Amino acid sequence: MSNKAISYAGPGKVEVVDTEYPEFVLKDGPGVHPANVGRKVDHGVILKTVATNICGSDQHMVRGRTTAPEGLVLGHEITGEVVEVGRDVEFVKVGDLVSVPFNISCGRCRNCIERQTGICLNVNPDRPGSAYGYVDMGGWVGGQAEYVLVPYADWNVLKFPDKDQAMEKILDLAMLSDIFPTGFHGAVGAGVTIGSTVYVAGAGPVGIAAATSAQLLGASVVIVGDLNEDRLAQARAFGCETVDVSKGDPKDQIEQILGTPEVDCGIDAVGFEARGHGKEAATEAPATVLNSLMDITRAGGSLGIPGLYVTGDPGAADKAAQEGSLSMRFGLGFAKSHVFVTGQCPVMKYNRGLMHAILNDKVTIAKNVNATPIALEDAPQGYAEFDSGVAKKFVLDPHGMVRA
Structure with a gap:
């Protein structure tokens, strides 16, 4: 099955690439920590990406201000529909519409138990804390793609209670990942x-x-x-x-x-x-x-x-x-x-409450940040415009579901 994604192509450049469809194992690739290669992810789900946003943190890498390797698939702000579940997933089902915290966390270590999910001890061999598609964060593949693998799904994903209601507010809910x-x-x-x-x-x-x-x-x-x-x-x-x-x-x-x-x-x-x-x-x-x-x-x-x-x-x-x-x-x-x-936001500490604030019309975050959906193939232009300082939050829409 095909899978298009956005990758870092050197300072100032991103490009649309053909990449592998996700499997329930972490494979070698740009930025993947050698100790994570071959890591089984039977506790994960594969998402059809509904919305995946361009973030200022991505721009730091794209400007060449980090040690990110060329070819790194970008994207840590992910909202999607579950299309496959791993063998060990118990509570998340195919068809669920979910928000994915940008922090990858195991739910088992001391820090996760204390709700400090931004510094999980088990997902990045180099240091506490991990994220999708980000330099030195363990090498979990980014979500600016048509499909993405999400590990520890029973713990990590936030399911929206009503799919139709969620799609009506999808631009607001897309901001919950980060x-x-x-x-x-x-x-x-x-x-x-x-x-x-x-x-x-x-x-x-x-x-x-x-x-x-x-x-x-x-x-x-x-x-x-x-x-x-x-x-x-x-x-x-x-x-x-x-x-x-x-x-x-x-x-x-x-x-x-x-x-x-x-x-x-x-x-x-x-x-x-x-x-x-x-x-x-x-x-x-x-x-x-x-x-x-x-x-x-x-x-x-x-x-x-x-x-x-x-x-x-x-x-x-x-x-x-x-x-x-x-x-x-x-x-x-x-x-x-x-x-x-300081430090990474522990998204799971806040995302459920903020979801309910959105669903109950207490806040309109998408309007405030001027959330602007664009096609996946338009990501290079979106990155360039965002870098120029436009007052927009670009939301990549790989399957046309947001714009529809």
């Missing part, structure tokens, strides 16, 4: 609650999801900062205040909005490709957002950091940053007794 829980995790990590004032650095899809989440959690004012006016307009469209950091330090603009230069809660939705503020906006400065958040978050406040930071960045401007070492003003955070919440 960006909505990730943004929500950033807001929770930042301590957002009723009446909080919140600053979100970054108006890309995760930043917009974090801002949406802050509103859902009861924030009184949500301020979003970015360099991109189209993305700032997207944030204003659902009630956020905005700060253009190309005009200078966000602190002054925050004071104009709130009457004080500090917020209760700070969220970093930018990560390691951060740029400077004001006149330095054209220059990459990876610690900019973290230092800024420590400055503008009140003493005793928390910083939620869903933005990606890496241990290996060959494209960084200096040797320290190439190893993930940043010039942070950590002493400032210490002096202000800040709490830092």
Whole structure:
């Protein structure tokens, strides 16, 4: 059976390729850890992909900012219909429509039992934590494809209770695999609650999801900062205040909005490709957002950091940053007794509750992030447009089910 997919073809390039139809075993291929080759996946299911999104984390690899090998099949944001079940699967059935957390987790190790599914101990031979189609994450094949294998299915997948209802809201539900829980995790990590004032650095899809989440959690004012006016307009469209950091330090603009230069809660939705503020906006400065958040978050406040930071960045401007070492003003955070919440979002901690918020019309995440479905073969154009900074979240639709 045929299976088309999107693969990384070198810095700045992705391409549509013919790849193998999944089987219940992990095979050798670009990025697959040698210790995982031959790993049996009788506990898995094969999905017909309904929606699989382009993520900013994918863009880090495509820009050549990681050690991702060419030929790696991309994609960790997956929603699909079960078409085959492995021998050991008990509760998931053919025909189920499911959301797949981008974290791959076994459900058996200490961290999974403690709901820290972003750092599962059993799925990546190199380090805790794994994901589909991502560099150094164990080599599980990505989901930007017509069909994809999902391991530990009884544990991992979130079944939608009513298939017809789910298809009516499929663009919203497609955000449950990553960006909505990730943004929500950033807001929770930042301590957002009723009446909080919140600053979100970054108006890309995760930043917009974090801002949406802050509103859902009861924030009184949500301020979003970015360099991109189209993305700032997207944030204003659902009630956020905005700060253009190309005009200078966000602190002054925050004071104009709130009457004080500090917020209760700070969220970093930018990560390691951060740029400077004001006149330095054209220059990459990876610690900019973290230092800024420590400055503008009140003493005793928390910083939620869903933005990606890496241990290996060959494209960084200096040797320290190439190893993930940043010039942070950590002493400032210490002096202000800040709490830092970092790491992959444990999607399973949030996705069920957010699913019900969507199904019961409490939130419209797809509208807020401007979710835009495109055909699988249009992925190279989607990657290029997303990299240019358009205010869209591209949703690949391999079988035309979303657009229908």
